[in-house]
Amino acid sequence: MSLVPNLLRGAATLLLLTTGDAQAQTDAPVAPPAPADSQAMLLWFLLGALALVVALVALLFTALVIRLRPQLRRIYELPTVRGSWSGQVLGLLVGDAVLVRGEVRDEILDHDYDGIHEFDNDLPPWWKYSFYATILFAIGYLGYYHVSQSGQLQGDEYAAEMQQAALLISADADDPNKLTTYAALTAAGDLSSGKSLFVTNCAPCHGVNAEGKVGPNLTDEYWLHGGEVNHVYKTIKFGVPSKGMVAWKGKLSGKQILQVSSYLLSLQGSNPAGAKEPQGEKEAPTKPVAKL
Structure with missing residues (x-):
């Protein structure tokens, strides 16, 4: 009768031991992966060792060629060897560069x-x-x-890089890559304010009538950076430093820049005296009409 209780106690003990081992294995700390710096150091160590082996092999080969050069020269002088391609390779080892420079016959x-x-x-x-x-x-x-079109051409590569660069720039009101969606102002008061701002700030470079001086003529259909109101707004706000056009953000408010942009579009086709020759691409932007 005592056999069954003994078997039960033995099974329970075995179960406890097994569970304890499993718990110990579960609680054992897992070795963290090797940091990136260690992997980089290992890579550089292997590359350095490989470079050292290559250098040693090259040094031994050079020493062997120098030691055997008289024997190699005699082999190279054999008529059956000298004219062959392998013989010309051998000639490089003994100082005859005919394989590279060729034979000059001067005939x-x-x-x-x-x-x-x-x-x-x-x-x-x-x-x-x-x-x-x-x-x-x-x-x-x-x-x-x-x-196979496996690689990107220059145009596609440039577009991809510009797209990646745009992701690093915040898409807010001060993002030069984000075009606004304004409509040109047409009220007489806005166009009058735009004219005053233009004469005060822009006339020294573009002329009182926007006929163009140092800057381009702004009354024709040709535009260097786009003639739609939002393109003109962007050019005024952020400027074009490479062409000498200063940025007016921080000096003019957003509404003032839009007033100047709308005023410029109202000058399209005005043909002022002494207008500068056209520059840029021809466009036909919508001309704002003042609401009286």
Whole structure:
């Protein structure tokens, strides 16, 4: 009768031991992954070791060639060896660069052009090898970029980089990459204010009548940075430092910049005296009409 209780106690003890081991394994700390700095150091160590091995092999090879140079020279002088391609490779080791520079025969052909004689010399092998390399490069470039379209062309790469750069710039009112959606002002008061602001701030470069001086003529249909009101607004607000156009943000309010932009569009086709020649691309923006 005591056999069953003993078996039960043994099973319970075994279960407790098993559970304890499992709990100990679960609670055991997991080794953290190696940090990135350690991996980088290991990579540089392996690269350094590889470079050292390559340098040692090159040094041993150079020492061996120098030691065996007399024997290699005698082998190279054999008629059956010297004319072969492998013999020319051997010639590089003994100081004869015929494989690279070719043989200069200096044989004059039976051609005479105003006292200028033509020599019958082949193109230098290094030049021909370089030309063959450009052909292989062109085939690889064509296949990679145009046939398989695996790589980005310059235009696509530029667009992708500009898109990534735009993500780093906050898309708020001071974002030069975010075009506004304003409509041109047409009220007489706004256009009058825009004229006053233009004469005060913009006339020194663009003329009192926007005919153009240092800056371009703003009364024709040609625009360097866009003739729609939001493009004109952007040009005035952020300026074009590379062309000498200053940024007016911080000096004029947003409404004032829109008033100036709308006033400029109202001058389209006014043809003032002494107007500067057209610059930029031809556009036909909507001309605001004052609401009296």
